[in-house]
Amino acid sequence: MKHPYEKLQRLQVLSMILALVLAIVALAQQAFSWTVLAMFYMLALSFMFEGMVELQKRNTFHFISQVIRALLIAIFSTFLFF
Numbered sequence: 001m002k003h004p005y006e007k008l009q010r011l012q013v014l015s016m017i018l019a020l021v022l023a024i025v026a027l028a029q030q031a032f033s034w035t036v037l038a039m040f041y042m043l044a045l046s047f048m049f050e051g052m053v054e055l056q057k058r059n060t061f062h063f064i065s066q067v068i069r070a071l072l073i074a075i076f077s078t079f080l081f082f
Helices: 006-029 034-056 060-081
Strands: none
Touching: 006 034, 034 060
8 A cells, every 4th residue: 555645755756866966967067057947946846745745744834834945945046047
């Protein structure tokens, strides 16, 4: 029997791994490029998935805090990039 949140947890881990890979690629390029922006978006997506797990657990406070973190990362990274 699968855990009820397994799909969201796998998506969270996958987005964190993609963020790590994009960070390594950005460090190898030694330039602030689109890969850095994509890395921050993947990190924000990871927080969104974690927030969705908290929402399914009926833990509203943690859901709201994770969504706010994700939005702040996405907004400020976009603002700083452009």
